[in-house]
Amino acid sequence: MIESHRRSRSARRRGLSIATAVVVSGAVMAAAVLPSSAAPAAQRDVVQQSLTALVRTDGFPAALASVRGRDGRVRDYTAGVGDLATKSPVPVNGQVRIASNTKTFVATVVLQLVAEGKVRLDEPVETYLPNVVRGEGIDGRVITVRQLLQHTSGLADYDEIVADGYDKVQHRYFEPREIADIGLAKPAQFAPGTGWAYSNTNYVLAGLVVQKVTGRPIGEEITRRVIDRVGLRHTYWPGQGDQSIREPHPHGYFAAGPGQPLADVTEMDPSLGWAAGQLISTPRDLNTFFLALVDGRLLAPAQLDEMRTMVAAPGSSVRGDEKYGLGLATFTLSCGGVAWTHGGDAPGYETRNAVTPDGRAATIAVTALPTTVDAARHVEEAVDAALCK
Numbered sequence: 380m381i382e383s384h385r386r387s388r389s390a391r392r393r394g395l396s397i398a399t400a401v402v403v404s405g406a407v408m409a410a411a412v413l414p415s416s417a418a419p420a421a422q423r424d425v426v427q428q429s430l431t432a433l434v435r436t437d438g439f440p441a442a443l444a445s446v447r448g449r450d451g452r453v454r455d456y457t458a459g460v461g462d463l464a465t466k467s468p469v470p471v472n473g474q475v476r477i478a479s480n481t482k483t484f485v486a487t488v489v490l491q492l493v494a495e496g497k498v499r500l501d502e503p504v505e506t507y508l509p510n511v512v513r514g515e516g517i518d519g520r521v522i523t524v525r526q527l528l529q530h531t532s533g534l535a536d537y538d539e540i541v542a543d544g545y546d547k548v549q550h551r552y553f554e555p556r557e558i559a560d561i562g563l564a565k566p567a568q569f570a571p572g573t574g575w576a577y578s579n580t581n582y583v584l585a586g587l588v589v590q591k592v593t594g595r596p597i598g599e600e601i602t603r604r605v606i607d608r609v610g611l612r613h614t615y616w617p618g619q620g621d622q623s624i625r626e627p628h629p630h631g632y633f634a635a636g637p638g639q640p641l642a643d644v645t646e647m648d649p650s651l652g653w654a655a656g657q658l659i660s661t662p663r664d665l666n667t668f669f670l671a672l673v674d675g676r677l678l679a680p681a682q683l684d685e686m687r688t689m690v691a692a693p694g695s696s697v698r699g700d701e702k703y704g705l706g707l708a709t710f711t712l713s714c715g716g717v718a719w720t721h722g723g724d725a726p727g728y729e730t731r732n733a734v735t736p737d738g739r740a741a742t743i744a745v746t747a748l749p750t751t752v753d754a755a756r757h758v759e760e761a762v763d764a765a766l767c768k
Contacts, residue, residue, distance in 0.1 A: 425768045429761035430458035430743070437754040439745040440641075441469045441629045445662035446765045447670070447740040453663065459746070461629040463641065470627035472663045474613060475744045476649065477730050478656040478723030480665060482582045484601050485654050486528050486706025487672060488589055490682040491604055497592050500525040500685065500705075507588045511559075516567030524588060526571050527581040528705040529690060535565035536578040540651070545633060545644070545726050552620065553650045559583045575692050575703065579655035582706075586654025597654050609671040614660035622646045624659055631727020632747045641747070644727045656723060665732050666740035672707075673719050673734055687719070697756045698763075710759075714767035724748055729755075731762045741765035 430442040441459035448454065457469035492498040504512050504527065505519040512519025517534065526532040537558050541548050562580030569576070586597040593600055598616030606614050613626060623646055632641040649657040660668075671677055678686065689702035689709060701709045701720075710720035710733040718733035729749065732742035741762050749755035 424454075424456075426454070426456050426741075426761070426765045427458070429757075429764050430456050433743075433745055433754075433757060433761060434459040437757055438750065439747055439754075440632055441746040442743065442761075443469050443471070443473055443475075443629065443662060444741065444743040444761070444765065445472055445666055446742075447666055447738065448768075449737075449739060451738065453666075455663065459629075461746075463630065463632065463643075469629050472613070472661045474624050474626045474628040474659050474661050475728045475730060475746075476624070476631065476647075476656075476723075476725045477658050477660045477665060478652060478725040478728065479579075480660070480721050480723040480730060480732070481652065481654065481656045481658040483669070483672070483706045483721045484605050484658060485582055485585055485589070485597065486686060487677050488597075488600050488604050489524065489528060489585055490678050490686060490705065492589065492592055493685075494679050494682050498524060498588065500528075504584060504588065507591050508584065511556075511587070512563065512584065514563045514565070514567070516570075517563060522571045524585070525685075525705065527585045527588075529575075530577050530581055530692070530703060531572050531575055531690060532578070532581055533567040533569040533571050533574065533576070534578050534580045534584075535562050535568055536576075537562035537580050537583075546642075548651060549644060549647045549726075550622065551651075552648050553653070555583055555587060555650075555653050558651060558653065559587065575690055577692075577695070579652075582655040583653055589654075598657070601658070605668070605677060609667060609676060611660065611664040611668060614658060614664045614668070616658060617649050619650070620648070622648050629746045631725075633726040634747075647726065652725065656725060662730075662732075662742035662744055665730065665742040666734065669719060669721075669732060669734040670738065670740050673736070696759065697752055698759050710762070712767055713763050718766060720762075729758060731758050733762050733766060735766060739766050 426446055433439050433442040440463055441461055444456040446454050455471045461467045461469040501523050503520050504522050522532045540561055589597050589600055630643050630645045633644040634641050675683055686705040686707050689704045692703035693700050695701045708720050710718040718735045720733040722731045730744045734740040743761050
């Protein structure tokens with residue numbers, strides 16, 4: 380989907396989801412926040428402390444997390460309130476819009492199709508989508524499937540579609556080709572394979588490739604090949620026109636500009652994200668998915684190696700540059716080593732997550748987009764603290 384605050388054009392890329400081009404007011408968010416709803420005994424826990432700080436200091440209405448520690452135990456956390464109007468508690472392991480984490484699911488499906496011999500990574504996109512990928516400096520005959528998944532295609536993002544205000548698109552349904560064509564109408568950013576730039580357009584096209592090859596909707600393929608396969612009981616692809624969140628969830632909020640009141644944007648049409656960011660899930664399910672992925676339960680070794688083959692991704696994290704593979708990125712830990720991650724931003728929700736080779740996992744969600752670069756950094760630092768404690 381797209382992202383709704385400008386951390387700086389370079390620093391916001393990895394978690395891009397359904398973006399807007401406006402700034403959220405931190406002062407407004409902070410004024411309506413209540414203290415953590417978690418049990419007092421948990422206050423000394425570093426994760427609980429991090430979530431409480433995200434609410435009290437950074438002004439997020441709520442924060443929720445699930446962490447699998449070194450001991451293999453899973454612990455859930457909440458802070459703030461789930462609904463600013465009623466002051467109701469944050470649902471433990473509540474559902475949120477996971478936005479660009481959807482890209483990892485899509486990349487997984489594409490790589491499964493590679494293993495089945497139905498897609499070739501270094502085949503031109505033209506093979507699967509004839510005469511679709513065209514534009515100024517754009518030619519699907521020289522852009523490969525790999526470059527779509529790796530964000531090295533040079534294709535521009537369609538995120539500025541909401542520059543005139545998120546309220547104009549919040550409840551509008553978009554066809555996939557419609558949003559792809561918005562990105563393709565812009566000039567190429569660079570020649571394919573000569574640079575890196577995060578673009579939702581890449582993954583909308585990847586979703587179209589999946590549909591062309593399988594003859595089935597991308598949501599159905601994700602459900603059958605990934606969600607059902609690893610038992611993600613609280614993860615789903617919203618149906619056409621479904622603007623709600625099905626299970627217990629914190630409300631998501633958005634402000635139209637500095638000093639503007641927060642609007643409840645929990646209900647929205649997710650089609651603007653589509654294969655770039657439509658899924659709904661929970662922190663616990665996201666950990667389960669990423670652990671299953673890196674453990675080799677979803678991809679054969681050859682395809683998992685392809686996914687984890689990284690290129691430089693300048694500006695991909697507010698904590699410093701990381702690397703990006705095929706729908707998967709690195710997350711450098713302060714305690715040493717590298718974890719695997721993606722992340723996602725949509726109006727109303729931001730999620731950040733990471734899993735380590737030894738089985739640790741952490742996902743943190745907040746119920747508004749960061750208002751400052753510092754706030755964005757604090758969300759990522761909370762993930763780091765959870766894995767390094």
